[in-house]
Amino acid sequence: MIETIWFGLPILVQDGLMLAGLLLPLVATGLICLTGFRVAPLVTGLLRKHASLSATFVFLVAASVGISVALIAQERGLREGTARAADKFDLIVAAPGSEITALLAAVYLQPSAIPLLDGETYAQLEQHPLVDLVAPLAFGDSWQGVPVVGTTPAFVEHLSEGLNTGRVFATVNEAVVGARVALNPGDELKPSHGDGSKGPNSHDHTYEIVGKMERTGSPWDNAILVSVESVWGIHGMPMGHGPDWDWQVGGPFEPSEFAGTPAALVRANELWANYSLQSEFNTSDTMALFPGSVLAQLHALMGDIRQVMSILAVTTQVLVAIAVLAGLSMLSRILAKRMALLRALGAPERFVFAVTWSFAMTLIVTGAVIGLLLGVFLCFGVSAVITSMTSILVEARLAWPEIHLVAAFVSAVGLFSLLPAYRASRRSVLTDLRS
């Protein structure tokens, strides 16, 4: 019953209620401790008197919270970024082998030596009634470390959904570049064989850049796309078409002239059709994989890592909180004479308790709030570095899970802080006044 009501609520309401629930122990403790006392002037005075010490405590808490939430948000950002990068790759058909290798090669353009798909299989895909788009993905060449991929004009249009500048390649001498490639329409390049790691080994073929794609947030932003016919041609292989070919690039290809491709992108308009195609092309001769599904399996593994990260984050925060509370215990001894004076003037034990607890929570809550802000900046910074290194657009930002984590931390420390507050309130007035 409760479960039904809970899951019937909007997500935002669920998150808000969870936050309220996590903060409830803190609020309840605060109300119980502070009702009937006006501690603000004394706490403000203590903060001023011990400004540098208070700032150190706040910095420790802020750094711990900021790093923890940024790390957790980054993991989620990376997971979403890698999934988003695979959005355009509905179904990949390749020769049998490792799904992960095929995924890394076809979607993330990681250099891999994988067997080629033959012309007969490609023709079956081209002619299949459920297939709306099929395109070869022939990788293996590069220019100054940037992968050069042979494909069809239709794939470029599918990937970029309209070019940023110029047009799609139409001949074997033309190329389109990704948004992050330092080339523009009108520039020329000579591709090298392989990934360029074994020194310059240029093919005797020049491409002219005729277009630049929109940013896709994927490693394809750092790729050069050319006609698959040109890739076959510069490797001395048949160029995919019969003797009557008019040199217009793109499918359909002649199976007997099809030199092979490491992978093919296959797309059907309906999800069910993609799954149907997957079952049909998962045979002893071909492998069909959903990049989204393979990634989800990898992300499930990362889900476990996320749990470990969350535990480590909470442990770090608790350790910092313990250090802060230990520091506060020492501070309460320093303040003991002032508190004893207050007690001697008639202040009840609970007032001393309330002042000590409020002082501790002011530091913790201030540190947590600054930590959240620090986390936002760290997210932007680390995301920018990862995006720059991988070409995968990572947009990590703090979300409800991080806010819940910090709320749980603050609430837990609020309860822990009762201990030093209690000890401070139970000190002997006479001893402290004499000390």
Next chain:
Amino acid sequence: MKLVLNLLFSLFAACAFAGEGHSHDDGHDHEKPSGRDHMATLGDLRLLHAWASETEDSDVLVYVEIENNSGRAVTLLGAQADFAARTELVGFQSQGGESGYTRLPKLPISAGAKMILKPKGVALRMVGVDRHLHEGDDFEFTLVFEQGEVAMTGQVEAENAAQHSHAGHNH
């Protein structure tokens, strides 16, 4: 000890299912499962290793291997189960960094093809399940194809299972 108990329970369940039959008359072909050997047939269609993960959720994903050994395509439409308020055919989809299961209207399986319903792929979602599924439990359901219906017995695997514990066995 737990293994022995599971084994005894499995033997008991196999005996219980051996004498069980199904009787329907709605114009479709109906065939019955061969009990605890994890297989059922519908003409040249072989259905193997139906399973679900242990869960206390009210929605349960059920997986099965379907081998279409016939010379024509068949179409999976969904399933029926007495222990669920409704069932639906779903497919895993990832879009814009978010992923989840989307309802599928049908799933054609080509002649000679093998369709494996598995986690992060195609599944049968049983919605509003009236009991908790515990590892080692059996459950009964009916797969609905355009060409007919077939009753099956599924097995509940561990919560983190990725496949049926007999996956890969020949039947």
